[in-house]
Amino acid sequence: MGMTVDIEVFGQLVDLMGGTRHSVELSERHCTVGEATAQLAREIPALEPALSSIAYAIGDRVVRRDEPLHDGQTLVLLAPVSGG
Numbered sequence: 001m002g003m004t005v006d007i008e009v010f011g012q013l014v015d016l017m018g019g020t021r022h023s024v025e026l027s028e029r030h031c032t033v034g035e036a037t038a039q040l041a042r043e044i045p046a047l048e049p050a051l052s053s054i055a056y057a058i059g060d061r062v063v064r065r066d067e068p069l070h071d072g073q074t075l076v077l078l079a080p081v082s083g084g
Helices: 012-017 033-043 045-053
Strands: 003-009 021-026 055-058 061-063 074-078
Touching: 003 012, 003 033, 012 045, 021 033, 033 045, 033 074
Parallel strands: 003 074
Antiparallel strands: 003 021, 055 061, 055 074
C-alpha cells in the first residue's frame, strides 16, 4: 500500500510543471521529501534541473529533503528568489 503526496509550486516552477499542483503516487507507505521530489522529476523531467536549488515547505515550516511525509500531505516547492 502506497501513499499520495500533493505538490504545489509557485513562480518559475509553475511554467516548468505546467500548473500549480501535481499529485505523486509513491509505492511505499513512508517516504521523504527527497523521494517525493525524485518521483516528481521522473513524471515531469522539465523540473529536474530546477530541483537542485529549491527549498521545501510543509505548512508554514521549511523542511529538509530527509523530512518524512505522510499520505495526503501537501509539499510546497519554493523557487529561489532574486532581487535587488
